[in-house]
Amino acid sequence: MLVGMGMRPAPESVADVASVGVAATLDAPLVERAAHGDHEAFARLIEPRAARLLRTARVILANEADAYEAAQETLIAAWASLPGLRDANHFDAWLHRTLVNKCRDALRKRSRVREIDLGATEVETPDIADEHVAQDAILAAFDRLSVEERYILALHHVEDLPLATIAGQLGIPLGTAKSRLWSARRKLERALEAER
Amino acid sequence: MSALIPLSDARLTQALARRAAGPHTASELVRDVQAAVEEVPQRSRWVWPATVRRLLLPALLLVAVLPALVGFLLAGRATDSTPPSTRGEIAFVQATYLCDPGPCRIQVWSGRVEGLQAVGSRIVRTAADGVAPMPVVDVPGTLDRVAGSMPTDPRSDRLAGPDVAWSPDGSRLAFRTFNDAPGIYIVNRDGSDLTRLVDLKQDRDTGMGTPPSLAWSPDGAHIAYIYPYAGRYQPLWVVDVADGVTRQLDDRATRVVAWSPDGSRIAFARSYRNVDLTKLVVIEADGTDATVLEAADRRGYHITALAWSPDGSHIAFERRTDGESVGPSFEGLWLIAADGTMLRRLGPEPPPLRRGAGCCVLMAGGGTVKWSPDGRRIGRIAHDQERGSVIVVIEADGAEEHVLAPADTFDWSPDGSRIVLADGPRRIDDASVGEVTSTEDWSSITIVDVNGSDARSLGPGEFPDWSP
Numbered sequence: 001m002l003v004g005m006g007m008r009p010a011p012e013s014v015a016d017v018a019s020v021g022v023a024a025t026l027d028a029p030l031v032e033r034a035a036h037g038d039h040e041a042f043a044r045l046i047e048p049r050a051a052r053l054l055r056t057a058r059v060i061l062a063n064e065a066d067a068y069e070a071a072q073e074t075l076i077a078a079w080a081s082l083p084g085l086r087d088a089n090h091f092d093a094w095l096h097r098t099l100v101n102k103c104r105d106a107l108r109k110r111s112r113v114r115e116i117d118l119g120a121t122e123v124e125t126p127d128i129a130d131e132h133v134a135q136d137a138i139l140a141a142f143d144r145l146s147v148e149e150r151y152i153l154a155l156h157h158v159e160d161l162p163l164a165t166i167a168g169q170l171g172i173p174l175g176t177a178k179s180r181l182w183s184a185r186r187k188l189e190r191a192l193e194a195e196r
Numbered sequence: 197m198s199a200l201i202p203l204s205d206a207r208l209t210q211a212l213a214r215r216a217a218g219p220h221t222a223s224e225l226v227r228d229v230q231a232a233v234e235e236v237p238q239r240s241r242w243v244w245p246a247t248v249r250r251l252l253l254p255a256l257l258l259v260a261v262l263p264a265l266v267g268f269l270l271a272g273r274a275t276d277s278t279p280p281s282t283r284g285e286i287a288f289v290q291a292t293y294l295c296d297p298g299p300c301r302i303q304v305w306s307g308r309v310e311g312l313q314a315v316g317s318r319i320v321r322t323a324a325d326g327v328a329p330m331p332v333v334d335v336p337g338t339l340d341r342v343a344g345s346m347p348t349d350p351r352s353d354r355l356a357g358p359d360v361a362w363s364p365d366g367s368r369l370a371f372r373t374f375n376d377a378p379g380i381y382i383v384n385r386d387g388s389d390l391t392r393l394v395d396l397k398q399d400r401d402t403g404m405g406t407p408p409s410l411a412w413s414p415d416g417a418h419i420a421y422i423y424p425y426a427g428r429y430q431p432l433w434v435v436d437v438a439d440g441v442t443r444q445l446d447d448r449a450t451r452v453v454a455w456s457p458d459g460s461r462i463a464f465a466r467s468y469r470n471v472d473l474t475k476l477v478v479i480e481a482d483g484t485d486a487t488v489l490e491a492a493d494r495r496g497y498h499i500t501a502l503a504w505s506p507d508g509s510h511i512a513f514e515r516r517t518d519g520e521s522v523g524p525s526f527e528g529l530w531l532i533a534a535d536g537t538m539l540r541r542l543g544p545e546p547p548p549l550r551r552g553a554g555c556c557v558l559m560a561g562g563g564t565v566k567w568s569p570d571g572r573r574i575g576r577i578a579h580d581q582e583r584g585s586v587i588v589v590i591e592a593d594g595a596e597e598h599v600l601a602p603a604d605t606f607d608w609s610p611d612g613s614r615i616v617l618a619d620g621p622r623r624i625d626d627a628s629v630g631e632v633t634s635t636e637d638w639s640s641i642t643i644v645d646v647n648g649s650d651a652r653s654l655g656p657g658e659f660p661d662w663s664p
Contacts, residue, residue, distance in 0.1 A: 039230065039233065039234070042230075042233065046226055046229065047222075050225045050226050050229075054220065055216040058216050058217075058218050059212050059215050064218045064219060068218075068225065071225055072225060072228055072229055072232070075229040075233075076229060076236055079229075079233040079236055079238065080233075080236050080237070080239060080440065081238075081239055082238060083238050083239050084438070084439050084440055085439070097441075101441060105444045108444065109444065132214075137201050138203060138208060139211050153208070153212070154216075157205070157208055157209040157213075158216045188208075189203055192201060
């Protein structure tokens, strides 16, 4: 949940803030055990990752139900396919690649009608209302991006991951990660101009 | 025009952070997933410990490469690196049937069989010279009944299956079960490493589906399939053979799917429920850019089979129309260029429906159109009440068509000169409603040349597939 405007979502557990690379190395034994059908090991594996998966899916899909389903399907697919994962240290990259695919599937299924959330009932001050209008325009532009572009922006702006970690997550060189992030940002700016 | 909204890092972060919040918690997600995976089996593949893998691979490479290197040096010239025994093999299914308590009653028109049980099936393979088939693997799961829930194809009600498909390199087989262990499986040619690639829960006990029930991509890296199989219009999926990750490409497909020869596109029939017709669609293999190639613009017209030409330039497809009084009717075999142009009929126009005849109406094939590997001919299954199921072969230019042999399923040899077919079960004693007391050779495998001569039996079996 937001602690206050302008701050990133508070982590749901201390373990949630562990960097991807360190967690992957430490969890390799858990991955091995889970791949052999150990449910408890699998639970320990996904607990610190669930919040990030859910946040990322929400950012990409902009729909709570779709995001929850995509995150759930990602973790279930991870369980089913774990025995086929050749290198336990690549678990996080593999998991997030699965999430991206699930999000892509969800977007493909969805009809081209933008859903309006009718749940907001709080009264906003004029300043906050103006800022939300501006942010809504940004989000509308964001929704014009591809799943991969949304994903890299989510990792950088919501999860606050260093570029080196993002590169490891995506399995690409650091320079390529920088370039993709810059390219996604430029495309977002152009899309925002089109939203005027 | 409204003012341009400045996009700062902070504002973008705030906007995305708003979106990232939601009512469900991570704890809920973990709890729901833990409950779900209690019933989800893992792919049954043995995972080598990392240390063993690191040592094993170099050792295997040494063992594999050294003799080959010595052999090469001794032989003095390069030889074909593909072991001959993996080329041109025929795989098929052998099932054991019982009529218990006997006799079984078979209705040819509806395809229903009462009292028939399949007590087990296994996949076998053999070279085309017909030496005794070697067992590959027993089909997982058990089947309560043979009579299926899809009466639109009589074959599915009479055979245990499953249908099998060689991987493009001939090293593995894929098959799909519809029993109490439903899913897509792959197994090595020698029967090792049987793996359930995808668990297809909703296909449980639906009985044998209309073949083909899956399609390998030309590079062997993916398999396309429709799931769930029951029902007319279902999502089209693709699974990555290496890691079992699935992707949905379309949500309105029928059981007609084929990869282009270069693996870049998939052709399928998309259903339009509101207007009761299907259209031929080509989609990029990554799920983008779906293009309608042919819109059957009359209600009740459906595409029931399709196949890409070996050079990828054309698609042959079979169309049927829902008959007004006597059931579905074959409406023709058609050819269309891969860019959607040059649509034309192949072969003679089918005879009109004969009302009130009660029989003798040429029905649509149940999803079998196959181009010969040399691109010269197209084979399809047709069936009617007089002749039962037969293979019809037509020259690719449409000039000549002939009935080859009675069969339910078939496949071409790699050079296109021969056909392997499965024939059976036949009508018993020429009765439209008959009784069966003997289940020996309920379905049998035969190889014939493309003119229908020189027939050679391979013994009992069903759903043959000839490796490339």
